Amino acid sequence: MEITEGSIPKTENVKIVVIGGGHGLSSILRGLKKLTNDLTAVVTVSDDGGSSGALRRDIGILPPGDIRNCLAALSDDEEFLTQVLQYRFSSETSVGGHNLGNLLLTALANITGSFEQGIQELTRILAVNGKVTPSTLEDVNLVANVEFEQDGQIFCERIFGESNITKKNGRIMSLDIEPNYVSANPEALKAILAADIVALGPGSLYTSILPNLKVQGIAKALNACVGKIFFFCNVSNQPGETMGYTCSDHVQAIQEAIPDVVIDGIICNNNHEPGSSDSVYWVKINEELMGQYRVFTGDLVDENYPWRHDSQKAAQMLLDAYFGLIAQ
Numbered sequence: 001m002e003i004t005e006g007s008i009p010k011t012e013n014v015k016i017v018v019i020g021g022g023h024g025l026s027s028i029l030r031g032l033k034k035l036t037n038d039l040t041a042v043v044t045v046s047d048d049g050g051s052s053g054a055l056r057r058d059i060g061i062l063p064p065g066d067i068r069n070c071l072a073a074l075s076d077d078e079e080f081l082t083q084v085l086q087y088r089f090s091s092e093t094s095v096g097g098h099n100l101g102n103l104l105l106t107a108l109a110n111i112t113g114s115f116e117q118g119i120q121e122l123t124r125i126l127a128v129n130g131k132v133t134p135s136t137l138e139d140v141n142l143v144a145n146v147e148f149e150q151d152g153q154i155f156c157e158r159i160f161g162e163s164n165i166t167k168k169n170g171r172i173m174s175l176d177i178e179p180n181y182v183s184a185n186p187e188a189l190k191a192i193l194a195a196d197i198v199a200l201g202p203g204s205l206y207t208s209i210l211p212n213l214k215v216q217g218i219a220k221a222l223n224a225c226v227g228k229i230f231f232f233c234n235v236s237n238q239p240g241e242t243m244g245y246t247c248s249d250h251v252q253a254i255q256e257a258i259p260d261v262v263i264d265g266i267i268c269n270n271n272h273e274p275g276s277s278d279s280v281y282w283v284k285i286n287e288e289l290m291g292q293y294r295v296f297t298g299d300l301v302d303e304n305y306p307w308r309h310d311s312q313k314a315a316q317m318l319l320d321a322y323f324g325l326i327a328q
Helices: 022-032 050-059 065-074 078-085 100-112 115-125 162-168 186-194 205-213 218-224 247-257 287-292 311-326
Strands: 016-020 039-043 131-134 141-150 153-160 171-178 197-200 228-232 265-269 295-298
Touching: 016 022, 016 186, 016 205, 022 039, 022 065, 022 205, 022 311, 039 065, 039 186, 050 065, 050 100, 065 078, 065 100, 065 115, 065 131, 078 100, 100 115, 115 131, 131 186, 141 162, 141 205, 153 162, 162 205, 171 205, 186 218, 197 311, 205 218, 205 247, 228 247, 228 311, 247 265, 247 287, 265 311, 295 311
Parallel strands: 016 039, 016 197, 039 131, 197 228, 228 265, 265 295
Antiparallel strands: 141 153, 141 171
């Protein structure tokens, strides 16, 4: 199925679920909302930095930042709503450092009695075209064993908290969630089980995608899903997370987290010359990957931010890969 830029057709009956967090998730949602009316974002809730982290510590709410970004990305008037939801109060005020979207979502969660219901109310208020749901409704943190160099020596340290893990600028040897027995959000499980397409990513491998897959029940739902499962490999590697990784390294980390799940396709960028001299950051496609998985490649870079996925290119690639598989 060919989808040309500027004339992307609606494929309203295709149920799409995207699992991740951070900028990568909100980016692909912008493209996918033009393709289907049945779109669900399953979002990690392990963020402990910035405004989200402060609200999490002070009020006990799940971190609202990634949820807020996804809701803005799915709205019809995204540009205006992003300005509103991202509005950050002056540090000289009592709510300094917080942005309006986080405070609004926190208020709605308190008014309705639950974080999930608060998201649904904000979805209704903003007339959002899609659903956004946390992968778990329980408090969860990231814990990683990180290998790093200091004063010419190699150390391995167990580090607690998402915002602390990447500060070492080392190599993540293993990642866990704590507590490790948190249950999946039933709404997330229902969406995965009913999906025609499940996309893992795009987004940060260790801090956006894997935290969701570590939640109890997510892997079982993916294994039981009758739809096609794709992994979006990042365009570029991230310092403190994946420096030196190939596409195979990314996929291996995913499969180690969900060993029983069959990944139907890997989506990789093959444009490694978008005008930047920082070639060390580009994630390379290697022969090993091509021999083990069905790999879909194309120019997926954003011309303005060449270390990121282009929303429309990524969405088009996902649909092309899906229709290519079911046509076989």
